[in-house]
Amino acid sequence: xxxxxxxxxxxxxxxxxxxxxxxxxxxxxxxxxxxxxIQAVEEVTAMLAGFDDERLWERPFGVASVGFxxxxxxxxxxxxxTYARGASLDAMQVxxxxxxxxxxxAIRSAELVAAFAARxxxxxxxxxxxxxxxxxxxxxxGRAGLPSTVLGxxxxxxxxxxxxxxxxxxxxxxxxxxxxxxx
Numbered sequence: 001x002x003x004x005x006x007x008x009x010x011x012x013x014x015x016x017x018x019x020x021x022x023x024x025x026x027x028x029x030x031x032x033x034x035x036x037x038i039q040a041v042e043e044v045t046a047m048l049a050g051f052d053d054e055r056l057w058e059r060p061f062g063v064a065s066v067g068f069x070x071x072x073x074x075x076x077x078x079x080x081x082t083y084a085r086g087a088s089l090d091a092m093q094v095x096x097x098x099x100x101x102x103x104x105x106a107i108r109s110a111e112l113v114a115a116f117a118a119r120x121x122x123x124x125x126x127x128x129x130x131x132x133x134x135x136x137x138x139x140x141x142g143r144a145g146l147p148s149t150v151l152g153x154x155x156x157x158x159x160x161x162x163x164x165x166x167x168x169x170x171x172x173x174x175x176x177x178x179x180x181x182x183x
Contacts, residue, residue, distance in 0.1 A: 017042070025128040029135060029151070034127055036158035037077075040165045041120045044073065047172050048113050056112075057103040060174040068101030069168040070112035073161060074119040075100055080157040081126050083141050084150050123157070130154075 014020065017038040026034045048070075056067040064072075075096055082089055089097075135151040148156070 014042075023124070026124070027127070027130060027132045029132055030127045030130065030154060033154050033158040034124060036162050037120045037123060040073070040161045041117050043165055044070070044116055044168065045113055047169055048109050051109045051172065052176075053108050055175045056107065056109055057105075058175050060171065063171055063174075064167065065101060065103075066109065066168060066171050066175060067103070067107065067112065069164050069171065070109065070116060071096075071100040073164055073168075074112075074116045076160050076164070077119045077123050077157055080153050080160070081123055083139050083148070084126075084130075084153040084157075086137075086139055127154070 016035075018032070018035040020035075022028075022031055023034040023038070048066075051066070057065045059065050075093075079089060079093060079097065082093065130150070135149065135154075137150050139148050139150055139153055140146065141148050141153070
């Protein structure tokens with residue numbers, strides 16, 4: 001798979017993703033989704049550089065751990081794009097969902113960041129393949145079959161991703177600033 005042009009290759013500051021122009025091949029209505037995901041992977045990559053893996057599962061002030069957020073970022077993109085295709089979750093996706101945030105000291109933050117970047121790559125490929133004429137098609141979400149649309153799911157994927165990136169940023173800062181009790 002071709003690596004996206006949004007990979008950070010040097011230390012020069014760039015404008016935020018939405019100010020860099022359209023993303024090749026992504027339909028116009030999905031550009032904000034693509035920009036949000038590009039911004040997310042860049043911010044996560046930068047904020048986790050040099051992160052102490054021994055602190056990956058700490059929960060400062062009882063909030064979700066850095067490890068949880070990194071796993072959830074990948075998982076939610078996988079699940080929401082699955083629903084956007086009109087498919088249901090498979091057994092591996094359900095198992096991955098159940099495993100989000102479960103402490104595993106063998107996991108390294110760099111692996112989770114790489115998994116998130118790879119999931120963003122897959123999502124960008126999916127965005128490029130979407131026929132804009134299908135954006136308003138209804139889609140069911142979860143076992144309850146809650147109503148949404150292709151566009152609703154993709155916008156929520158971007159919004160939910162950025163919400164967790166913000167939470168991750170605060171958690172990383174809290175973990176780095178003082179030793180939080182192990183939970």
